[in-house]
Amino acid sequence: MATADEARSRTWPSLVSARPRVNRWSALALPAVVFLIAVFLVPLLAMALRSVTDPPGAGLSNYQQFFEQQAYVRVLTNTFWVALLATLTCLVVGYPFAYLMTIVPGRVAGLLLIAVLLPFWSSLLVRTFAWQVLLRDTGVINRFLLDSGFISEPLTLIRTTSGVILGMSHILLPFMVLPMYAVMRRIDPEYSRAAANLGASPLSAFLRIFIPLSLPGVLAGCLLVFVLALGFYITPALLGGLKDQMISQLIVQQITQRLDWGFGSAMSVLLVAITLTFLFVASRAVRLRDLFGSTTEE
Amino acid sequence: MSDSWRQPRRILMAALGALTVFYLLAPTLVIVPMSFTNAQILSFPPEGFSLQWYEHMLTDRQWSTGIVNSLIVGLLTAALATVLGTLAALGISRGRFPGRSLVNGLVLSPLIVPVVVIAIGMFGLFVQWKISGSVLGLVLAHTALALPFVVVNVSTSLQTMDRNLELAAANLGADPRRSFMHVTLPIILPGVVAGAIFAFITSWDEVVVAIFLTSARFRTLPVEMWEQVRQVVDPTVAAVSTTLLVVTTTLLLVLVFVRRQAPA
Numbered sequence: 001m002a003t004a005d006e007a008r009s010r011t012w013p014s015l016v017s018a019r020p021r022v023n024r025w026s027a028l029a030l031p032a033v034v035f036l037i038a039v040f041l042v043p044l045l046a047m048a049l050r051s052v053t054d055p056p057g058a059g060l061s062n063y064q065q066f067f068e069q070q071a072y073v074r075v076l077t078n079t080f081w082v083a084l085l086a087t088l089t090c091l092v093v094g095y096p097f098a099y100l101m102t103i104v105p106g107r108v109a110g111l112l113l114i115a116v117l118l119p120f121w122s123s124l125l126v127r128t129f130a131w132q133v134l135l136r137d138t139g140v141i142n143r144f145l146l147d148s149g150f151i152s153e154p155l156t157l158i159r160t161t162s163g164v165i166l167g168m169s170h171i172l173l174p175f176m177v178l179p180m181y182a183v184m185r186r187i188d189p190e191y192s193r194a195a196a197n198l199g200a201s202p203l204s205a206f207l208r209i210f211i212p213l214s215l216p217g218v219l220a221g222c223l224l225v226f227v228l229a230l231g232f233y234i235t236p237a238l239l240g241g242l243k244d245q246m247i248s249q250l251i252v253q254q255i256t257q258r259l260d261w262g263f264g265s266a267m268s269v270l271l272v273a274i275t276l277t278f279l280f281v282a283s284r285a286v287r288l289r290d291l292f293g294s295t296t297e298e
Numbered sequence: 299m300s301d302s303w304r305q306p307r308r309i310l311m312a313a314l315g316a317l318t319v320f321y322l323l324a325p326t327l328v329i330v331p332m333s334f335t336n337a338q339i340l341s342f343p344p345e346g347f348s349l350q351w352y353e354h355m356l357t358d359r360q361w362s363t364g365i366v367n368s369l370i371v372g373l374l375t376a377a378l379a380t381v382l383g384t385l386a387a388l389g390i391s392r393g394r395f396p397g398r399s400l401v402n403g404l405v406l407s408p409l410i411v412p413v414v415v416i417a418i419g420m421f422g423l424f425v426q427w428k429i430s431g432s433v434l435g436l437v438l439a440h441t442a443l444a445l446p447f448v449v450v451n452v453s454t455s456l457q458t459m460d461r462n463l464e465l466a467a468a469n470l471g472a473d474p475r476r477s478f479m480h481v482t483l484p485i486i487l488p489g490v491v492a493g494a495i496f497a498f499i500t501s502w503d504e505v506v507v508a509i510f511l512t513s514a515r516f517r518t519l520p521v522e523m524w525e526q527v528r529q530v531v532d533p534t535v536a537a538v539s540t541t542l543l544v545v546t547t548t549l550l551l552v553l554v555f556v557r558r559q560a561p562a
Contacts, residue, residue, distance in 0.1 A: 022395045029389025029401055032382040032445060036404055040442045043419035044411070050422065097318040100311055115319045119326060121496075122546050123503040125520050126539040129527050130325045133332070133340060133536075140328060140342045170325060173318075231412025233506055238527065248414040255418055265422075268415040275412060 044272070047265045054262030062266035072250065072267075079247045082164060082236070083229035087176075089169040090225050094176035095218070099210075101177075102184045113181075120174035128235045131167040132158065135239065159241035167239045168232055175228060176221040183217025184210075223282045227275050247271055326543065333536035340533050351537040361538065364522035371433060371518060372501040375440040379497035382441065383448025384490050390449070391456040409446050413506045416443070421510040431513035439511055440501040447500060448493030455489025491556050495549050502545060 051062055066072050101109045119127065134140045135157035142154040157163050187210060195205035233248035240246075247267060254264035328342060336346025355361045390402055408416065420439050421430060429435035463485070467477040483490075505520035512521050523538050 023393060025391075026389055026393030026395040026398075028385040029393055029395075032386035032389075032405060032449075033401055035382055036408075036442060036445065039420070039438045040408060040416070041404070043423040044415070046423050047415070047419040093318055093321065096311070096314050100315045103311075104315075112315065112319070115322050118547065118550065119322050121499055121503075121550055122326060123505075123520065123539075123542045125503070125505045125523060125527075126329065126542050127326050129523070129535065129539060130329050132527070133342070134325055134328060143342065170321065173322060227410070231414060233414045234524075248412060251414055251418065255421075261422065264418060268412075268418055271412055272415055275410065279410060 048269050050261055051265035051269050054265065058262050062262045063270070065263060066266060066270065075245050075247055075250050076270075078243075078245065079230055082161065082168070082244070082246060083226050083232075085161075085165050086168040086172055086229045087222050087226045089165060090173050090176035091218070091222060093169065094173055094180060094221065095214075098177045098180035098184055098217070099214075101181050102187075116174045116177050119170075120178075124171055125234055127171055128167055128238050131163070131170065131235075132238050135163050135166075158239060159244075161240070161244050164236050164240040164244050167235045168229060171235060172225045172229060175224045179220035179224060180214065180217035183220070184214050187213045219282070223278065227278050230275060230278075231271065329536050329539045330543070333533060333540045335533050335536075338532070340531060340536060351533045352541075354534050355537045355541065358534070360517070360522055361519075361534065364517055364519040365541070367433075367516060368502055368519040371436050371440060372498045374433070374437045375444055375501040376494045376498040378437060378441045379444040379448050380490060380494040383445050383493055383497070384452050384486075386445070387449045387452035387456060391453050405449050406446050408443050413443075417507040417510040420507065424511060430511055431516055433516070436508060436511045436518070437501075439507050440504055441497075443504065443507065444497035444500040447496035448490075451493040451496065452486060452489045455486040459485045488556050492553055495553050495556075499546050499549055503542065 052058055052060065054062075097112070101112045104112070132139075136142070137154040137156070137158070139157070141157060142151075145151045146154065191209050191213070192202075192205045195209050196202065200208070231248055232246060233252065236244055236246045237249055248271070251264050251267045251271070254260045254267065331344050332340055332342055333351055334347050334349070335341060335344035335351070336348045337344070355365075386401075386405055390398065390405070416439075420435075424430040424435045424439075427435075429438070459482070463481050464477050467481045468474075472480065503520060505524055508518050508521045509524060512518060517525075519538060519542065523535060523542075526535050
């Protein structure tokens, strides 16, 4: 991600250039940079250091311990699996919705956008708690099904993988819809019209014109949802069972219950490394701006 | 394009849209009527009508100090994040310096790193710095989480503003400071206000970092709720949930209003 400025700084300082290398506005970024280094970056680096020095002389033993224990690897596999299922659910539910937002009149689209943004900005804990109330054995869904005679025994909905997926998809759906909508909105409707003029059926115009053009948004949405899902803690803790444990829960457990800072730090470093790897791979396919640019638009 | 094909498709799309809106909104809203129940347990549909759980929330010492703590941390976070973030947005948008994209990445990175990792990293160090379990520690942590939202919002305002207005101010004899205070700042103010609101909401709703950086003597509302949710749940939790939602929603509506007022 080399900017022109960086490129310039690496070449021989140009004496003829009238533009100074650093201008006065630049200093304004300094307080935030110092702040983030002290409060955000240093703690993360200290943790990375701890993962190889706690217990003293640990080296890579904490990492080794993780991959040697089948139970830990299973938590990691489960984390990927749950994140993948949540991503697919969001895609299936979110794609038609984002498409709908682009074809309805502007005022309706505005209302649909509010329906996406309200949950986006409301408390994750409250929404997870709501799902707990819905899914429990004595919860709203079971009560309704029992009262209406569809079932005679309450269904087991909470402490299941489906419960976790349902809750996580609900929370992550806005992160899928917003980047897709941002891309779909920029697709010129003339393309589809041109396809129709050339004899394509609406369905084939949709499949061969609209869907391919919307793929950058799909990719951005899927990536964002997947990466965020990997780090989920509250929702699997409240809606999942023991076998649904995700890596974040394991990290918290190691730190707060076993006080094993070295091992917990090693897993944290692993989680960050996995997250950054996905983002790096994706940054070649997707403009990262599409990920975050749209969330505060409008 | 035969109408016989289009009509069912439209109905299907409308139905899908309605279902999705239902999925997005209904599960959360179910909590609201439950908070007004007369019964001693959470039930739906709620029985009777009563404000007793709100009364309990406001009179119970733990819940009420939780509200006060959340408000204090949220307001301080909003203030600090708005100042740091607005300056950073100016520096990044208008500055020219080596490593600018690196700085941009650093500012956005709190959005990417899993929040549990941030929480544990800060907890480990803040304990040593003796600011864990204090207002200061939590405000610093929440400010880091909220900064990206301020920077993105203010940057958007800066990119869309017409810089000729500043040149005009300079031509009319305004020095840079005066031009900034009387021309630039009023124009980007909606972005700054939006950033401040998002920063407050970020702190107001945040629970994972707060779980680690609070103590039994100093808890915010979401942490208090987290402790309760895992034990016996009485309808007070529904009242607390509704309170959290109402504050956030009100602020978002204020935001929509601010944006409407903004020059296009």
